[in-house]
Amino acid sequence: SAERFMETYEQLRAEFKLVFGELFEGGAADIILVDPEDPLNTGIEIIAQPPGKKLQNLALLSGGERSLTAIALLLAIRRVKPTPFCILDEVDAALDEANLERFADILQGFAKTTQFLIITHRQATMEKADRLYGVTMGESATSQLISVKLS
Amino acid sequence: SAERFMETYEQLRAEFKLVFGELFEGGAADIILVDPEDPLNTGIEIIAQPPGKKLQNLALLSGGERSLTAIALLLAIRRVKPTPFCILDEVDAALDEANLERFADILQGFAKTTQFLIITHRQATMEKADRLYGVTMGESATSQLISVKLS
Amino acid sequence: MRLKRLELIGFKSFANKVTLEFDEGITAIVGPNGSGKSNISDAVRWVLGEQSIKSLRGSKLEDVIFAGSDGKKPLGMAEVQLTLENSDGFLPIDYNEVTITRRVYRSGESDFLINKTPCRLKDIQDLFTDTGLGREGYAIIGQGQIDAILSTNPEERRSLFEETA
Amino acid sequence: MRLKRLELIGFKSFANKVTLEFDEGITAIVGPNGSGKSNISDAVRWVLGEQSIKSLRGSKLEDVIFAGSDGKKPLGMAEVQLTLENSDGFLPIDYNEVTITRRVYRSGESDFLINKTPCRLKDIQDLFTDTGLGREGYAIIGQGQIDAILSTNPEERRSLFEETA
């Protein structure tokens, strides 16, 4: 229904602005309805402006800035519609060390109410884990598992 | 012409097999003409089999294995049709530490005859550089450059 | 509700059975390229009822069965079991613990079970409708997918919103 | 032939002029997210005659001109100069050193120069035809493009081969 869509839209927009601001330590972001008069058919635009920079097309953002913006959107969705668990496969690949630290901290906060299964190569992300599974290729190209409980 | 295509194909295929074997320390790879009778129209298939594993569809390879296979193809093209320089923007993003070392070593070999401009976040790649440029966001969201000559 | 346990037997590179136990918070999966990490994520997608083999990086149904290697013959079956803790009634089923089992044989035959009771694929998919764990809920983000989240066209972005609503 | 020097003035995030000098071997460009590294790669593409604004991540021609920021006004022009060492005659032009200049103004006007002599965009593009430095030569690999190399469809893969031949 149009009402429910608008309600979800307002929530998602608010959460997205919040999480974006935390991940970028500033800047501005928004979710815009192309045609607010027609909620059930309108297109949806995403706006992202890193701190100190001029607002431009999403495409002009750097690889790391796009990753961080997408992560902000994902986490905003998780706040509006919580799922019991969430699986993330190497979403931190393009982040530099500073952005990675911020991402890992914020993820830890979200993990208080959602189970996260995160596949990663990055040290800072691993350090926030409550449990670590190491996967290796054993003999005969068969995967094996080692479990390390950290907390 | 069909002859020239076949000649290029044979060279590229040979170089691809070589570089793949070096990057994966084994395994097998190939470039297959779907219809060898019709060189000017045939589709082209890429085959990649990491060491010890069964030959399967390219899509089933892992992210890092696909990166390494694509890098092998790129470097094979560089051997068949050398260009004076080559620009690589974060092609090493998905590689684990072991594959990264091997990539950096092999890149160093290729760099004897080709100039490489490589954008990277990875330590092992940076260590092979003859010259390093650091780019940072200065005041007023303006990029600035610092130059470090290493060799 | 939360994930409790995941078991893989013969699924992709997991020729030998592995069991993952889950607690609250963050579980990190680490390891070298090609070791099998993303295959674990594929296993969860598959056992929840994913029908598009393409989104599991395969091209035919049997691509999820261990295909053999230099030192080992192919297996004839793949099985994934997912156990969920359900005492909050998040899943519309009258059990505190729910185990979903999915099996596929080289013949193409499949088995589906909820708490050891055979059922249809549809019954498993229905269990997770409206939970946000379906295809467009963005609860499972695949490798390399993070950039695509921003590049979705207006129609896909709409369906993302509708799934969240 | 080899790259000698690259100068960016007003190109994307490079509001202040920067100069990169190139030697033999490997030049690495490093720095934080959003600092301007990929913009340097875009600058080389652009000065070599790239006409697709989309492949420079823009949507209109003036997207490559410094757009301003909290602390600085937008600029009216962007310029990139690429200097190449050509004593081996790799480029079909009778100079040991070749400087390509490309400029664009907010009005939409453009300047193109080869060794300070005005020319058309086509003259620059023609200089690099068959050198492998064109669009399909795969000499410039953009961020996130590495996976696409394997996922190209049969037609794109053919044109890659033809470019290499």
Ligand SMILES: Nc1ncnc2c1ncn2[C@@H]1O[C@H](COP(=O)(O)OP(=O)(O)OP(=O)(O)O)[C@@H](O)[C@H]1O
């Ligand atoms: N049916 C199958 N039988 C045997 N091996 C398989 C099967 N399907 C996939 N594999 C193997 O699993 C490996 C891929 O595993 P996966 O994608 O999980 O790696 P990964 O740990 O995520 O690596 P990366 O860090 O590079 O992303 C591939 O080498 C592939 O050959």
Ligand SMILES: Nc1ncnc2c1ncn2[C@@H]1O[C@H](COP(=O)(O)OP(=O)(O)OP(=O)(O)O)[C@@H](O)[C@H]1O
């Ligand atoms: N015309 C312009 N004017 C001002 N800034 C611009 C312009 N075009 C792009 N930018 C800025 O340049 C930045 C992107 O730079 P670039 O893509 O080179 O980053 P990067 O160093 O490659 O980062 P990453 O490591 O994340 O890939 C963006 O923040 C964008 O806002």
Ligand SMILES: [Mg+2]
């Ligand atoms: Mg993976």
Ligand SMILES: [Mg+2]
């Ligand atoms: Mg970049």
